[in-house]
Amino acid sequence: MPTIKIDGKEIVVESNTTIIEAAKKLGIDIPVFCYHEGLSIAANCRMCLVEVEVNGRKFNKPLPACHTIVSEGMSVLTDTPKVKKTREGVLEFLFLNHPIDCPICDQAGECYLQDHYMAHGGYESRLDTEKVRKNKAVPIGEYVILDSERCVLCSRCVRFTKEISKTEELGIFNRGNHSEIGVVTGKSLDNEYSLNVVDICPVGALTSRDFRFKKRVWYLKSTPSICSGCSMGCNSFVEYENGIIYRVKPRENKDVNGWWMCNEGRLLYHQINNNRLTTTLTKGSEISQKEALSKFADIIKSHKNSSDKIGVVLSTHLSNESAYAVKSFFKDYFGVKSFYINNKKDGKSDDFLIKKDKNPNRIGVSLIIGTNSIDKTLKEAVKKHETLIFWGGEISSEFDSIESDLKKVKNIILFATNKNILTDIADISFPITSIVQERGTFINVQNRLQQFYPIEKHQALTYNPTDKGVAQITSITQRIYTPIEWLVNLSKKMDYNYSLDSIFKVFTQMRKEIPQFTNIEYKDIGLNGFLLKEK
Amino acid sequence: MAKKGIVVSKHKYTLSEKLYYPEIFKGMGVSIRHFFANIFKKKYTVTLQYPEQKESYTERFRGKHRLMTREDGSLRCVACMMCATACPAECIYIEAEDVGDSLVEKRAKLFVIDELRCIFCGLCVEACPTDAIRMDTGEHVEPEYTREAFIYDKKKLLQKTGRSVAIQGGDSDYIHKN
Ligand code: SF4
Ligand code: SF4
Ligand code: SF4
Ligand code: SF4
Ligand code: FES
Numbered sequence: 001m002p003t004i005k006i007d008g009k010e011i012v013v014e015s016n017t018t019i020i021e022a023a024k025k026l027g028i029d030i031p032v033f034c035y036h037e038g039l040s041i042a043a044n045c046r047m048c049l050v051e052v053e054v055n056g057r058k059f060n061k062p063l064p065a066c067h068t069i070v071s072e073g074m075s076v077l078t079d080t081p082k083v084k085k086t087r088e089g090v091l092e093f094l095f096l097n098h099p100i101d102c103p104i105c106d107q108a109g110e111c112y113l114q115d116h117y118m119a120h121g122g123y124e125s126r127l128d129t130e131k132v133r134k135n136k137a138v139p140i141g142e143y144v145i146l147d148s149e150r151c152v153l154c155s156r157c158v159r160f161t162k163e164i165s166k167t168e169e170l171g172i173f174n175r176g177n178h179s180e181i182g183v184v185t186g187k188s189l190d191n192e193y194s195l196n197v198v199d200i201c202p203v204g205a206l207t208s209r210d211f212r213f214k215k216r217v218w219y220l221k222s223t224p225s226i227c228s229g230c231s232m233g234c235n236s237f238v239e240y241e242n243g244i245i246y247r248v249k250p251r252e253n254k255d256v257n258g259w260w261m262c263n264e265g266r267l268l269y270h271q272i273n274n275n276r277l278t279t280t281l282t283k284g285s286e287i288s289q290k291e292a293l294s295k296f297a298d299i300i301k302s303h304k305n306s307s308d309k310i311g312v313v314l315s316t317h318l319s320n321e322s323a324y325a326v327k328s329f330f331k332d333y334f335g336v337k338s339f340y341i342n343n344k345k346d347g348k349s350d351d352f353l354i355k356k357d358k359n360p361n362r363i364g365v366s367l368i369i370g371t372n373s374i375d376k377t378l379k380e381a382v383k384k385h386e387t388l389i390f391w392g393g394e395i396s397s398e399f400d401s402i403e404s405d406l407k408k409v410k411n412i413i414l415f416a417t418n419k420n421i422l423t424d425i426a427d428i429s430f431p432i433t434s435i436v437q438e439r440g441t442f443i444n445v446q447n448r449l450q451q452f453y454p455i456e457k458h459q460a461l462t463y464n465p466t467d468k469g470v471a472q473i474t475s476i477t478q479r480i481y482t483p484i485e486w487l488v489n490l491s492k493k494m495d496y497n498y499s500l501d502s503i504f505k506v507f508t509q510m511r512k513e514i515p516q517f518t519n520i521e522y523k524d525i526g527l528n529g530f531l532l533k534e535k
Numbered sequence: 536m537a538k539k540g541i542v543v544s545k546h547k548y549t550l551s552e553k554l555y556y557p558e559i560f561k562g563m564g565v566s567i568r569h570f571f572a573n574i575f576k577k578k579y580t581v582t583l584q585y586p587e588q589k590e591s592y593t594e595r596f597r598g599k600h601r602l603m604t605r606e607d608g609s610l611r612c613v614a615c616m617m618c619a620t621a622c623p624a625e626c627i628y629i630e631a632e633d634v635g636d637s638l639v640e641k642r643a644k645l646f647v648i649d650e651l652r653c654i655f656c657g658l659c660v661e662a663c664p665t666d667a668i669r670m671d672t673g674e675h676v677e678p679e680y681t682r683e684a685f686i687y688d689k690k691k692l693l694q695k696t697g698r699s700v701a702i703q704g705g706d707s708d709y710i711h712k713n
Contacts, residue, residue, distance in 0.1 A: 102615070102664075103613050103615030103617065103641075103664050103665065104613050104614075104615065104639075104640050104641040108615075135637075136637040136638075136640070137637040137640055138637075212633060213614070213631040213632065213633055213641050214631075216615075216616045216620070218620065219616075
């Protein structure tokens, strides 16, 4: 365990650490282009050069911090005139043929070149010949667009396709000034993870076709979330403005998804933005919330002495807290015993992130319902019950086989995020918030409890941009409630005293009842999740 | 820490001000002087027959906005949102679109300025990297009957357009040779 000094600050690190990792621990920022924690080290950009002394003897030349392993007695200087000069020099070379497209470049605002130039450049251009021109705005796959002029040839993208997606579509072609990133002949950048190259490209050379020109990045706010695309539960950031989501980016969590995320999960946000259920409906046509609630209350009251005629179907998209609240509401107040899980169809999978189980919280919901009390399948449910209450409107894998029987069920009550065939069938549909609009937890395939947070101003989702943007009016006709809020509304309607009105109260209750949760405090879950013990 | 401020002493009335009438007659005197000047010495007339006659403003007067076009008549704005970001009144709303050719790439699909909210600071003009927006029309925003009419869209902003050959993207060869 060598002890080293960086800019006079001492730190003890593991023996195989690089200078840049040690500096990160000390909070010292070293500018980089090619270094990425999740990829191999290429050390080709030379932006990270620092001066190194070992036992008082200085190396003649600066060394790359991303590639130099620390040794006992090493002293690193990151702020000397020589280091400043090298950084300026490296930047000047990188900018030689750079088009400075910032006004039309989607990367502007989060671009390493811009940031480094402001911090370490600031020189006047000395170039008086013409810049080398390369290809601009070439789509290289379904989701990615390449601008070779902006590329700094850091090779992050090439290393990604080689090491992470293992598809090897990208390479660097030609020599010298004319080197450029390209797709290997006969291929296109169409792997399941291709959008990650957009995140790791430090400049605007690779940009997303989905996000292209939609929003300048400095307007976006970011909230930590969990992807609900499959049971992996990749950690993500949801980036939005005025309640509308513009993109989703992976959030680093070495235990789950590393730095990556699949394309499908990223583009799932379209479902959260579009085709949402925003008002209470009956058989597809709008009714007032009040009316819907009293209808619902009447239906439940009519089953006062026949609670076995009520079946509750929980979607695997419900958070643990919502699922628990729903269960306790119907079990404790109405004596409902039949709970079902609405599983989604299995999908494609691979040996990296994508899992075939497309239910983000199947494990959590089954834990809460308790596997013994689950009546086997929806097929039996539709025959057995007069009233079915669906929490979550996902189309189940059994849907095709139960559709005709479902239509025969007397009362179907649905709580759903999106409009689909179920909202047309249901006698009453209530809009509920989606994963980005509420706080809660999921349990992923690794048995890890992970939490997600709500974005601000979630009710703005029904907002219609008009032609004259400034005069936008948000046309919210009804508020969208979380499942727990709906339960509270309903209990008020029926004059019950329902106490579990916040997720924290639900969580405390859950800890008492479910052994796996006993020793977790909500605040312990943190951003990286909490691995549950098998019981 | 207590806030520092400037001490402003209250104006002390002089004797003639306190007496009231001398000041009234002084004021009347000014009006009467102008009245006779207007009648007898046309050259010194201070009244303008607005709107037929107009005071000319300095060139730097910040008036109504206009959008500029390139030599080929297309809109210079590339929807970079610099103006919207700089605007302290947050009255510029832009939506970008993909042009589909690799030379210009991006342009404004919507460009809206709410002239009622605008405080005519000129920061948008200063921020624009492409000389696409100017406030050199020398005109005031015209009065309107409704608030909506003050929301200027692309069409209205282009009414007073002009060609600008300012260097775009910092590389003069770029627009001419390509
Ligand atoms: S890559 Fe960076 S410096 Fe280059 S045009 Fe884009 S934002 Fe500007
Ligand atoms: S395209 Fe981006 S990630 Fe790939 S080499 Fe160029 S700058 Fe690096
Ligand atoms: S003049 Fe000032 S307030 Fe008016 S649009 Fe421009 S930046 Fe905004
Ligand atoms: S700053 Fe200029 S180019 Fe950019 S959006 Fe505004 S008017 Fe258009
Ligand atoms: S970051 Fe070290 S050489 Fe590129």
